[in-house]
Amino acid sequence: MNIFSPGFHGRPRPTGDRLPPGQYRTDDFPVLSAGPTPRIDLNSWVFTLTTETGSQHRWSWRELLALPQEWPRVDIHCVTRWTKLDTDWQGVSLDTLLADIDTQAAFAVADCYGGYTTNLPLTALLDGKAWIVHSFDGRDLAPEHGGPARLLVPNLYFWKSAKWVNGIRLLDRDEPGFWETAGYHDYGDPWREQRYQGD
Numbered sequence: 312m313n314i315f316s317p318g319f320h321g322r323p324r325p326t327g328d329r330l331p332p333g334q335y336r337t338d339d340f341p342v343l344s345a346g347p348t349p350r351i352d353l354n355s356w357v358f359t360l361t362t363e364t365g366s367q368h369r370w371s372w373r374e375l376l377a378l379p380q381e382w383p384r385v386d387i388h389c390v391t392r393w394t395k396l397d398t399d400w401q402g403v404s405l406d407t408l409l410a411d412i413d414t415q416a417a418f419a420v421a422d423c424y425g426g427y428t429t430n431l432p433l434t435a436l437l438d439g440k441a442w443i444v445h446s447f448d449g450r451d452l453a454p455e456h457g458g459p460a461r462l463l464v465p466n467l468y469f470w471k472s473a474k475w476v477n478g479i480r481l482l483d484r485d486e487p488g489f490w491e492t493a494g495y496h497d498y499g500d501p502w503r504e505q506r507y508q509g510d
Protein backbone atom coordinates (compact mmCIF):
# COMPACT_ATOMS: atom_id res chain seq x y z
CA MET A 312 0.00 0.00 0.00
CA ASN A 313 1.38 3.35 -0.97
CA ILE A 314 -0.27 6.54 0.16
CA PHE A 315 0.63 9.56 -1.90
CA SER A 316 1.09 12.99 -0.52
CA PRO A 317 -2.20 14.44 0.62
CA GLY A 318 -2.84 18.14 0.34
CA PHE A 319 -1.69 18.51 -3.24
CA HIS A 320 -4.09 17.72 -6.04
CA GLY A 321 -3.60 16.92 -9.69
CA ARG A 322 -0.25 16.96 -11.43
CA PRO A 323 2.73 18.54 -9.66
CA ARG A 324 2.84 22.31 -9.88
CA PRO A 325 5.85 23.88 -11.61
CA THR A 326 8.78 24.36 -9.25
CA GLY A 327 8.43 28.15 -9.12
CA ASP A 328 4.90 27.91 -7.74
CA ARG A 329 6.12 25.68 -4.97
CA LEU A 330 8.52 28.21 -3.43
CA PRO A 331 6.90 30.20 -0.62
CA PRO A 332 7.80 33.91 -0.47
CA GLY A 333 11.43 34.60 0.46
CA GLN A 334 12.54 30.98 0.00
CA TYR A 335 15.16 29.56 -2.37
CA ARG A 336 15.41 25.98 -3.56
CA THR A 337 18.17 23.66 -2.43
CA ASP A 338 18.87 20.04 -3.26
CA ASP A 339 21.08 19.68 -0.18
CA PHE A 340 19.67 18.60 3.15
CA PRO A 341 21.09 21.08 5.70
CA VAL A 342 21.24 20.09 9.36
CA LEU A 343 19.87 22.61 11.85
CA SER A 344 20.04 21.61 15.49
CA ALA A 345 19.98 23.83 18.55
CA GLY A 346 22.07 21.34 20.55
CA PRO A 347 23.94 18.05 20.33
CA THR A 348 22.42 15.05 18.55
CA PRO A 349 21.04 12.66 21.17
CA ARG A 350 21.71 8.94 20.68
CA ILE A 351 18.61 6.92 21.48
CA ASP A 352 18.53 3.15 22.00
CA LEU A 353 15.57 1.66 20.14
CA ASN A 354 14.94 -0.74 23.02
CA SER A 355 14.24 2.14 25.35
CA TRP A 356 12.64 4.49 22.77
CA VAL A 357 9.10 5.40 23.71
CA PHE A 358 6.57 7.85 22.36
CA THR A 359 4.08 9.21 24.88
CA LEU A 360 0.86 11.00 24.06
CA THR A 361 -0.53 12.90 27.04
CA THR A 362 -4.01 14.39 26.97
CA GLU A 363 -5.18 17.55 28.72
CA THR A 364 -6.63 15.39 31.51
CA GLY A 365 -3.26 13.70 32.07
CA SER A 366 -4.09 10.32 30.58
CA GLN A 367 -1.13 8.79 28.77
CA HIS A 368 -0.78 6.49 25.78
CA ARG A 369 2.60 4.95 24.96
CA TRP A 370 4.10 3.26 21.93
CA SER A 371 7.37 1.34 21.90
CA TRP A 372 9.52 1.28 18.77
CA ARG A 373 8.05 -2.07 17.74
CA GLU A 374 4.53 -0.83 18.33
CA LEU A 375 5.17 2.26 16.19
CA LEU A 376 6.44 0.16 13.30
CA ALA A 377 3.44 -2.18 13.60
CA LEU A 378 0.98 0.68 12.99
CA PRO A 379 -0.24 1.45 9.45
CA GLN A 380 2.57 3.12 7.52
CA GLU A 381 2.38 6.03 5.09
CA TRP A 382 4.87 7.40 2.57
CA PRO A 383 4.43 11.15 2.36
CA ARG A 384 6.25 13.02 -0.44
CA VAL A 385 6.31 16.65 0.61
CA ASP A 386 8.13 19.98 0.22
CA ILE A 387 9.87 21.29 3.35
CA HIS A 388 10.56 24.95 4.13
CA CYS A 389 13.09 26.15 6.70
CA VAL A 390 12.74 29.64 8.15
CA THR A 391 16.44 30.18 7.26
CA ARG A 392 15.04 30.34 3.68
CA TRP A 393 15.88 26.99 2.14
CA THR A 394 13.15 24.88 0.60
CA LYS A 395 13.64 21.27 -0.43
CA LEU A 396 11.10 19.83 -2.86
CA ASP A 397 9.72 16.30 -3.06
CA THR A 398 11.23 14.83 0.08
CA ASP A 399 10.29 11.19 0.71
CA TRP A 400 9.51 9.91 4.17
CA GLN A 401 7.96 6.91 5.86
CA GLY A 402 6.07 6.91 9.11
CA VAL A 403 2.79 6.91 10.96
CA SER A 404 0.13 9.57 10.56
CA LEU A 405 -0.84 11.53 13.65
CA ASP A 406 -4.41 10.65 12.66
CA THR A 407 -3.54 7.04 13.41
CA LEU A 408 -1.93 7.85 16.76
CA LEU A 409 -4.80 10.13 17.80
CA ALA A 410 -7.62 7.92 16.50
CA ASP A 411 -8.61 6.42 19.83
CA ILE A 412 -7.63 9.37 21.99
CA ASP A 413 -10.42 11.12 23.84
CA THR A 414 -9.59 14.83 23.85
CA GLN A 415 -11.15 18.28 23.71
CA ALA A 416 -7.74 19.98 23.53
CA ALA A 417 -7.07 22.71 20.96
CA PHE A 418 -3.27 22.86 21.31
CA ALA A 419 -0.29 20.54 21.27
CA VAL A 420 3.38 20.65 22.26
CA ALA A 421 5.89 18.23 20.78
CA ASP A 422 8.56 17.07 23.24
CA CYS A 423 11.94 15.63 22.26
CA TYR A 424 14.89 13.68 23.57
CA GLY A 425 17.33 16.50 24.28
CA GLY A 426 14.68 18.92 25.52
CA TYR A 427 13.58 20.81 22.37
CA THR A 428 9.90 21.72 22.21
CA THR A 429 7.56 23.25 19.65
CA ASN A 430 3.88 24.13 19.81
CA LEU A 431 1.10 23.70 17.28
CA PRO A 432 -2.66 23.90 17.22
CA LEU A 433 -4.01 20.36 17.31
CA THR A 434 -5.69 20.93 13.92
CA ALA A 435 -2.22 21.29 12.34
CA LEU A 436 -1.55 17.66 13.30
CA LEU A 437 -4.82 16.20 11.97
CA ASP A 438 -6.34 15.28 8.59
CA GLY A 439 -3.22 13.94 6.89
CA LYS A 440 -1.00 16.90 7.71
CA ALA A 441 1.52 15.38 10.13
CA TRP A 442 3.46 12.18 10.72
CA ILE A 443 5.96 10.59 13.07
CA VAL A 444 8.56 9.57 10.47
CA HIS A 445 11.41 7.10 10.89
CA SER A 446 12.73 6.85 7.31
CA PHE A 447 13.96 9.33 4.73
CA ASP A 448 14.62 8.44 1.09
CA GLY A 449 14.09 4.75 1.80
CA ARG A 450 16.64 4.59 4.63
CA ASP A 451 16.48 4.82 8.40
CA LEU A 452 16.31 8.48 9.38
CA ALA A 453 19.85 9.67 10.16
CA PRO A 454 20.48 10.79 13.76
CA GLU A 455 21.37 14.36 12.72
CA HIS A 456 18.01 14.64 10.91
CA GLY A 457 16.08 13.42 13.94
CA GLY A 458 16.47 9.66 13.89
CA PRO A 459 15.21 7.36 15.14
CA ALA A 460 12.02 9.38 14.66
CA ARG A 461 10.88 12.95 14.17
CA LEU A 462 7.69 14.86 13.70
CA LEU A 463 6.99 15.93 10.10
CA VAL A 464 4.61 18.86 9.60
CA PRO A 465 5.44 20.08 6.10
CA ASN A 466 2.71 22.75 5.92
CA LEU A 467 4.58 24.74 8.57
CA TYR A 468 8.17 26.02 8.74
CA PHE A 469 10.49 23.14 9.46
CA TRP A 470 11.29 24.17 13.04
CA LYS A 471 7.83 22.71 13.86
CA SER A 472 9.07 19.30 12.67
CA ALA A 473 10.60 18.28 15.98
CA LYS A 474 13.58 15.94 15.70
CA TRP A 475 14.04 13.04 18.18
CA VAL A 476 10.42 13.47 19.16
CA ASN A 477 9.32 11.43 22.14
CA GLY A 478 5.92 12.76 22.92
CA ILE A 479 3.04 15.08 22.25
CA ARG A 480 1.14 16.85 24.99
CA LEU A 481 -2.41 17.94 24.25
CA LEU A 482 -3.29 21.16 26.04
CA ASP A 483 -6.27 23.47 26.58
CA ARG A 484 -4.00 26.49 26.27
CA ASP A 485 -1.27 27.39 23.84
CA GLU A 486 2.23 26.97 25.28
CA PRO A 487 5.08 28.42 23.16
CA GLY A 488 8.02 26.09 22.50
CA PHE A 489 11.77 26.64 22.16
CA TRP A 490 11.87 28.92 19.08
CA GLU A 491 8.45 30.43 19.67
CA THR A 492 9.61 31.65 23.09
CA ALA A 493 12.65 33.16 21.35
CA GLY A 494 10.46 35.27 19.04
CA TYR A 495 9.55 32.97 16.19
CA HIS A 496 5.95 32.88 15.02
CA ASP A 497 3.43 30.89 16.98
CA TYR A 498 1.98 29.18 13.87
CA GLY A 499 4.68 29.48 11.17
CA ASP A 500 2.88 29.21 7.83
CA PRO A 501 5.56 29.62 5.11
CA TRP A 502 2.97 30.70 2.50
CA ARG A 503 1.98 33.63 4.74
CA GLU A 504 5.65 34.19 5.64
CA GLN A 505 4.97 33.88 9.37
CA ARG A 506 8.60 33.89 10.45
CA TYR A 507 8.53 35.99 13.63
CA GLN A 508 5.92 36.97 16.20
CA GLY A 509 3.87 39.74 14.64
CA ASP A 510 4.36 38.63 11.01
Ligand SMILES: Nc1nc2c(c(=O)[nH]1)N[C@H]1C(S)=C(S)[C@@H](COP(=O)(O)O)O[C@H]1N2
Pocket residue numbers: 340341342343344345346389390423424425427455456457469470471472473474475476
Ligand atom coordinates in the same frame (compact mmCIF):
# COMPACT_ATOMS: atom_id res chain seq x y z
N1 LIG B 1 14.77 18.37 18.62
C1 LIG B 1 14.99 19.32 17.71
N2 LIG B 1 14.18 19.38 16.64
C2 LIG B 1 14.39 20.33 15.69
C3 LIG B 1 15.42 21.27 15.84
C4 LIG B 1 16.26 21.17 16.96
O1 LIG B 1 17.21 21.95 17.15
N3 LIG B 1 16.02 20.18 17.88
N4 LIG B 1 15.61 22.25 14.87
C5 LIG B 1 14.42 22.58 14.07
C6 LIG B 1 14.77 23.42 12.93
S1 LIG B 1 15.03 25.07 13.24
C7 LIG B 1 14.75 22.94 11.67
S2 LIG B 1 14.94 23.94 10.32
C8 LIG B 1 14.65 21.49 11.41
C9 LIG B 1 15.92 21.04 10.72
O2 LIG B 1 15.83 19.69 10.40
P1 LIG B 1 17.08 19.03 9.66
O3 LIG B 1 18.28 19.23 10.54
O4 LIG B 1 16.71 17.61 9.44
O5 LIG B 1 17.23 19.80 8.36
O6 LIG B 1 14.49 20.73 12.59
C10 LIG B 1 13.72 21.33 13.58
N5 LIG B 1 13.56 20.38 14.64
Ligand SMILES: [Mo]
Pocket residue numbers: 343389390391469470
Ligand atom coordinates in the same frame (compact mmCIF):
# COMPACT_ATOMS: atom_id res chain seq x y z
MO1 LIG C 1 14.98 26.10 11.03
